[in-house]
Amino acid sequence: MNLFGKKTYFSIEGTPEKKRNDKRKKKQEPSIPDGMWIKCNTCKNIIYKKEVSEYKLCPSCGAHFRMSPAERIAVTCDEGTFTELFADLKTENPMDYPEYENIISKAQEKSGIEEAVVTGCGEIGGYKTVLAIMDSHFMMGSMGSVVGEKVTRAVEYATENKLPVIIFTTSGGARMQEGIISLMQMAKTSAAIGRHNEAGLLYVTVLTDPTTGGVTASFAMLGDIILSEPKALIGFAGQRVIQGTIHQKLPEGFQRAEFQLEHGFVDKIVNRLDMKETLETILKLHQK
């Protein structure tokens, strides 16, 4: 029970009025390319970089830009409450895929993180929860041994400590460079969630752009509650694969969050500005 936890308020308009400390501003650098201006892929407008708040929304159309785990933690967890867990796992090369070590180092350089997911423990509105936050900047958030192991350990940790789990998903699917072992991560993570589920604990997934393939077909779709960010691409098969199979044009908005909501696979689409409050309410309503 923590009814009087610290609360962080933010504006519904999403203007960057909240003064965050400088340290945090520095952390958000990697996901926006160098230079003063960026182009929004949704409205195609050229945006002055400084106008993009820590919520990473397009100031002209509200599009949700992709976020790094550090940026996500900054707008989700109560300040200073996040502790990273299982950070010491290091990727190996199970299939002897040529140059895999180099590919990994380059991805680490580009993304500023060690692997495609960050796991840990934090508080949201004073409620303690286990978190896993994936990063599409790291090899498209693909799931190999390390991603599967970190997610599994995080879920097992939550089961042991009777904590909820919140996973922010973004992934192109299985890490093909790790071969069959990457496929097995789907079973491993799902089995861990099964035990967490059996223990009567809460599991929330937040699907962010894009969530596809083996992550969709495992832990992303297993949430007791499945939230999504607006317009996030969510699906099993890639759009090019589907087009190659059926040779017809895909309908407008196919596999977007709104499509998934309409077809019954998402509980609620939540604007990023409201995400923390929504998660906090969900956690509050599951306190025993």
Next chain:
Amino acid sequence: MSETMKKVAIARKIERTNSREFIEALFDDFIEFHGDRYFADDRAIIGGIASFEGRSVTVIGIQKGHDLEENLQCNFGSPNPEGYRKALRLMKQAEKFKRPVITLVNTAGAFCGIGAEERGQGEAIARNLMEMAGLKTPIISIFTGEGGSGGALALAVADTIWMLENGMYSVLSPEGFASILWRDSSRVEEAATLMKMTAKDLIKNHVIDKIIYEAPEGIENNLEFTTDKIKEALRETLPVLSEMPVEELLDKRYQRFRQYGVFSER
């Protein structure tokens, strides 16, 4: 042609024994049950109850056809979400009546289409993975041909996994691997070898537990050669798994999948 590609070609041969023929040869009193109770009956997956040497079992197999007409009916062995949901329904039924589940896996992969996405292909597969991991009755999976990615795994979270000599199992097809990772479809053979997708590779990785050999003249020309071996293995394994306390069974199944992962810790 490389050894692996030869096996891939055999696994995909249109004459290759399909699940309905295996069920016919392995079990008695098979009664097929249809439908997922939500949407439709997916003919890419057949399932029902049968007896194996006097023991009631639930059998579920991914079905491929031997010609175009048959393949159009069973969608070339690529299940839709309703197929996976039918399989899960039959598995939950098996759990209720304490029957072991035997799955026969042979698919290029789950179907990739608009309808499959509308009806939640990802959710259907995910649900099977989680539910199978906790199903309180033994599960045996036999890979008889192709084992294409999540579409195969969705019937293979099992206590023991066997593979026919010319079966395969991979995260995606060698063609897909070559074209996606290397943007070069001419490197299929190289991809197939690298992916370590044959029964011999997979037993080394502990992805499968047993290889079941095929007659040199081709499985479809001497099915008994293989089904005798499968029967022998079932005769040996079914009593052991059926008598195991449920908690131990589930723990072993959990540990089986828990072990997968190649990484180091600093």
